[in-house]
Every structure is written in C-alpha cells, then in structure tokens.
Amino acid sequence: MKPAIEVDHVTKIFGTRTVLDGINLQVDVGETLVILGGSGSGKSTLLRLMAGTMKPDAGDIRAFGKSLGSMSEDQLADYRKRGIGILFQSGALFNSMSVSDNVALPLREHTDLPESTIDVIVKIKLELVGLREHGNKLPAQISGGMKKRAGLARAMALDPRVLFYDEPSAGLDPVTSAEIDHLIISLNKRLGVTSVVVTHEMDSAFRIADRMVLLDRGKFVSSGSPDDMRNSTDPLVRQFVHGLTEGPLTQRRREGDYEQDLLQGSNP
Numbered sequence: 001m002k003p004a005i006e007v008d009h010v011t012k013i014f015g016t017r018t019v020l021d022g023i024n025l026q027v028d029v030g031e032t033l034v035i036l037g038g039s040g041s042g043k044s045t046l047l048r049l050m051a052g053t054m055k056p057d058a059g060d061i062r063a064f065g066k067s068l069g070s071m072s073e074d075q076l077a078d079y080r081k082r083g084i085g086i087l088f089q090s091g092a093l094f095n096s097m098s099v100s101d102n103v104a105l106p107l108r109e110h111t112d113l114p115e116s117t118i119d120v121i122v123k124i125k126l127e128l129v130g131l132r133e134h135g136n137k138l139p140a141q142i143s144g145g146m147k148k149r150a151g152l153a154r155a156m157a158l159d160p161r162v163l164f165y166d167e168p169s170a171g172l173d174p175v176t177s178a179e180i181d182h183l184i185i186s187l188n189k190r191l192g193v194t195s196v197v198v199t200h201e202m203d204s205a206f207r208i209a210d211r212m213v214l215l216d217r218g219k220f221v222s223s224g225s226p227d228d229m230r231n232s233t234d235p236l237v238r239q240f241v242h243g244l245t246e247g248p249l250t251q252r253r254r255e256g257d258y259e260q261d262l263l264q265g266s267n268p
Helices: 043-050 073-083 099-110 115-128 144-155 174-191 202-208 226-230 235-242 248-254 258-266
Strands: 003-014 017-028 032-036 058-063 084-087 162-166 194-198 211-216 219-224
Touching: 003 043, 003 194, 017 043, 017 058, 017 194, 017 211, 017 219, 032 043, 032 174, 032 202, 043 058, 043 162, 043 194, 073 084, 073 099, 084 144, 099 115, 099 144, 115 144, 144 174, 174 194, 174 202, 194 202, 202 226, 211 226, 211 235, 219 226, 219 235, 226 235, 235 248
Parallel strands: 032 194, 032 211, 084 162, 162 194
Antiparallel strands: 003 017, 003 058, 211 219
8 A cells, every 4th residue: 555654764753751762663555544642642743744744853754655844835835735624623714714715725825826716616615624615704603512613624625635533523422423424434534635643532533444543652652543542452552542441551550750749849
C-alpha cells in the first residue's frame, strides 16, 4: 500500500520533557488511522507534526514522498493549505460569520475563483455534511454537533488529500458522536481521502478505524486493526482499550510521587 504520510524516528521535546520519543508510523493512502492515548501521551503533538504546524527536533516526516523538513516556507504553506484539512476539537468557527462564509473563507483566501463558483462549492461541501439548509445561520444558532460538521465542511473546502481530526467526538452526546463517526466513514468512502483521527473515545475509535495505534508517554506501544487491539494480550493495551480499573496505568499512578509532592509542598 502506498503511504500518504511517513513518520520516521520522530522526536519532539518541550523544555526538558520528551513528548515524542523516536516514533515510527506510516499512514496508508485511503485509510482511517486512529491515534489513541491518554492525556500527555503525545498524540495531539504527533498530529500537529504530521500537519506541518510544528517541526520535530529529530527525525523526519514525509507527505506523499516529500520531506516536510526540506520544504521551503512557501511549499510548506501550500501543503497546509491544499494538501491537508484539519477539524479542530471546537470546530474553530468564526462567530461573526455565517456557516457558509466560514466554509467559503479558505476559498476566498487561497483561490481566485469568482463568488458564483465559491457559492456552488460551499453548497456542495455543506450538502456533504448535511448542513446546506443551515448555511445562513451563525455558529451561535447551531448545535455543537452541527458546528463540528461545519468545521469539517470548511476543512474540505480546498479538496485536501488528508483530513486530520483532533478529538472529533469531544463534548458531544453519544448519538451526535455516532453521527459524526458515520460522517467520517462516509466521506472516506465517497471522497477517497486519507483520515488521521486523534481520540481517546474508544466507542468512536472502534467505529471508524481501519487501523489503530496506541501511544503512551511519548512512545509507540502497539498498532493493529480494531480486532487486534480489542484482543491484545499486552496489559497496557488491554487496560486502555477496555477501560479497566486495574493495570499498568493505574499501578504507575500508585507508585508515583504523590505523597512526596504533598510533603514537599507543606514545607515552609
């Protein structure tokens, strides 16, 4: 299978903390890859690196065979504008603009298309996410799930080859979350895009994933199909995937320096 994105021995450090430690990962064209991990595992940082919004401290990332690290600023900007689309956790809509104008924004900023053509494209993108009849509304007039769908329509405005999703189900009720998941599946099949999804919502992950990877404390732990992950004998994978109260993650917390922190904090 031809790779869309290759992560090659990537390390990212913030201050004295190594957030990602020698990560190797391949995202195949047309697949939906779900990146799992708890808070602080490095999954959102990995997404930003693949999206080209930050650079690794070591290693390289290649998108469709081209190194992001060797790209000029103009080439990198073009990759971010046209090669990828990002659905942020909040939807990141501009509250002063209508839903249609939010979707039209990338087209107006990065193309010379006439308004009549932009209007048609916006209607097509909104129809894909089931919001064409809500284009004139402001973000404050629509639900959280609709905001996510509007954000997705905007992410697709310039027909990207890869869509990145940052916690697409965060803050949504179970029914709306399932609707967003089915929309992701539908768009992948209809448009043939490659999707990379960062989440810690296991129900959502199992619905949408072709393949899953699990990160823990900046390191690669495991990779496989949903069935592989569900049936894994690795104690850490089992605890995370099944939400178990006993396992390496809870044991690690018990063996931490919580009591020492309390005692140190009480000293004058």
